[in-house]
Amino acid sequence: MTEEEENLINEDLEVELVLEALLKKSDFDYRNYSRSHIKRRLNHRLAIEGYSKYSELIPQIIYNKTLLGKLLSDLSINVTEMFRDPSFFKELKKRVFPYIETYPFVRIWHAGCSSGQEVYSMAILLKEYGLYEKSQLYATDFNNDILEAAKNAIYPVDYIKKYTANYQQAGGENSFSDYYLAGYDSASITPTLKKNILFSFHNLVTDGIFGEMHIIMCRNVLIYFDKELQAKVLKLFAESLVPGGFLCLGSKESIRYSGVENMFDVVSTDEKIFRKRVL
Amino acid sequence: MVTPRIIVVGASAGGLSVLEKIISSIDVLPIPLVIVQHISPDSGDSVLRLLKKYSSIPFTEPIDKEGLEENHIYLAPPDYHVMIEHDKSFSLYLGPKENFCRPAIDLLFETAAEVYKDGVLGIILTGANRDGLRGCQKIKLFHGTVIAQNPEEAQVPVMPKAVVSEGLADHVLNIDEICIMINSVLKGVIDG
Ligand SMILES: C[S@@+](CC[C@H](N)C(=O)[O-])C[C@H]1O[C@@H](n2cnc3c(N)ncnc32)[C@H](O)[C@@H]1O
Numbered sequence: 001m002t003e004e005e006e007n008l009i010n011e012d013l014e015v016e017l018v019l020e021a022l023l024k025k026s027d028f029d030y031r032n033y034s035r036s037h038i039k040r041r042l043n044h045r046l047a048i049e050g051y052s053k054y055s056e057l058i059p060q061i062i063y064n065k066t067l068l069g070k071l072l073s074d075l076s077i078n079v080t081e082m083f084r085d086p087s088f089f090k091e092l093k094k095r096v097f098p099y100i101e102t103y104p105f106v107r108i109w110h111a112g113c114s115s116g117q118e119v120y121s122m123a124i125l126l127k128e129y130g131l132y133e134k135s136q137l138y139a140t141d142f143n144n145d146i147l148e149a150a151k152n153a154i155y156p157v158d159y160i161k162k163y164t165a166n167y168q169q170a171g172g173e174n175s176f177s178d179y180y181l182a183g184y185d186s187a188s189i190t191p192t193l194k195k196n197i198l199f200s201f202h203n204l205v206t207d208g209i210f211g212e213m214h215i216i217m218c219r220n221v222l223i224y225f226d227k228e229l230q231a232k233v234l235k236l237f238a239e240s241l242v243p244g245g246f247l248c249l250g251s252k253e254s255i256r257y258s259g260v261e262n263m264f265d266v267v268s269t270d271e272k273i274f275r276k277r278v279l
Numbered sequence: 280m281v282t283p284r285i286i287v288v289g290a291s292a293g294g295l296s297v298l299e300k301i302i303s304s305i306d307v308l309p310i311p312l313v314i315v316q317h318i319s320p321d322s323g324d325s326v327l328r329l330l331k332k333y334s335s336i337p338f339t340e341p342i343d344k345e346g347l348e349e350n351h352i353y354l355a356p357p358d359y360h361v362m363i364e365h366d367k368s369f370s371l372y373l374g375p376k377e378n379f380c381r382p383a384i385d386l387l388f389e390t391a392a393e394v395y396k397d398g399v400l401g402i403i404l405t406g407a408n409r410d411g412l413r414g415c416q417k418i419k420l421f422h423g424t425v426i427a428q429n430p431e432e433a434q435v436p437v438m439p440k441a442v443v444s445e446g447l448a449d450h451v452l453n454i455d456e457i458c459i460m461i462n463s464v465l466k467g468v469i470d471g
Contacts, residue, residue: 002396004396004420005421008393034364034370035364036362036364037362037372040362040372041374222343223370223373227344252342254342254343256344256345257343257368
C-alpha cells in the first residue's frame, strides 16, 4: 500500500470518529450520509479553523459548543425555491392530480421541507386545481430553525422574480403576486395558503412512519444519504403511502439504485414520480 | 503511464468545441469517461443534447448513486457537483459553489483520484479560472496522469496554464494530439 492510500484509510477512520462524536454530542446521526458530501463539508470547516486533520475536530465537538453549532450548520444544506424544477410541477398536475381529484380528502407529506417554498408551491397548485380545501399538508424537517422560517414564510424580495418565472413555467394559472404580500425588502406568503399546512419536526433517520399519505414529496434530500439509508427511508415512504400513493423525488434522485425498485411503478422517468404498487 | 481505469475531463470557457473534437474521436471506450463543463445553472440539458450528437457511445447525465460503467460518457448536470464514492458510484452534491462553479472540476478530479488512485487520466482544457488545479494536485498525489491542453492553443489559456505552471501536467498537448493520445491509451486498455 502506498503512503497516500494509507493516509486515505486513516482519514476515513477519522471521519467515522468525528461522526460518532457528533452523534453523541448532538443527537444528529450523520453516519449514513454520503461520505463524499460529509468530507467536503468537513474540509470547509478545517480550512476555516486552520486544522489539518479531521480528528482535530473531535475535542472541539466535545468541549466547544460554538464550534459544534457551526459544524452542524455546515452539514445542513437548505437550498430551495418556489416551483423548483417547474416541469416537475407541470407533470404533477397532469399525471397525479387527476387521480387525487377523485379522493374525498388528500394527505400530502413534504419530507425535508426546508424553509417551506416547496409546500407553498404545492398549496398554490392545489388551490388552482380546486383541491386545496380537501387537502391536509404535512411539512417536516429535522432542522428546527428552518422549520421556524418555513412557518413564517417571509422570503427576500429579490427571489420573487425567479419564483414568478418558475410559477409561470410550471403552468400557474393566475398572477404569482396573488400569493404574497410584498414589503420593502421581503415578501410574505398569504395566510390563506397556510391554513391546511402543519409543520413539524421529523428526522428521517430515526423517526417512524407518517401514515396513510396519498402523496409524499421528498425532493433533494435523499441525495445527501448513502445507499443504505436511502433504501431505509424509501421503505419508510412505501409504508407511509396508501396503495397507489405517489412518491416524488428530486430530479437527480432515483429508486433504482437502492434495491426498492420493485415496490413502485414509474409514473414519470424524467420528473421522478413513482407510484406505490397495489399488492 | 499506468493504464487508466477512468478518464476525467474538465473544461470551461471555450470548452464545447474542444469537447466535440475529443468525443467524436473516440470509437471504443473500455472505461468510464466523466466530463465537467462549466455551465450556467439554468441551461437545462442543452449541452448534453449538443455533445451527444458527436458520439454513438451511451452519453448521459449521472443520477445520484448510479454506478460508473465502461463504454459510457457522463456529463455533470447544471447546478450539481459530481463526486465519485468509494464503491464507484456517483454522488450528486448540492453543496456551495467552488471556484465560483457548480459543477466544479476539483470535486470530480479529487474524488476520482481517491477512488481510482493511479488509474486516473485527467484532462484539463481551455478555461478562464483555476478550477481543476487542486484536482490535478490530487491526481498527481495518487500517481495518476494529467494532460493539459497547450495554453497557447487554448481559446482561454488560464485554466490549463495554472496546471502547467504548477508542474502538474505530464503532457502538454494540442487538441489533435490529445485525441491521438486518448485513443492510443484506450487501445492499450483493450489490448491489456
Ligand atoms: C436541499 S433541501 C430540499 C428542500 C426541498 N425539498 C426542495 O427540493 O427544494 C434538504 C432538506 O432536507 C433536510 N434534511 C436533511 N436530512 C434530514 C433528515 N434526516 N430528516 C429530515 N430532514 C432532513 C434538511 O434540513 C434540508 O432542509
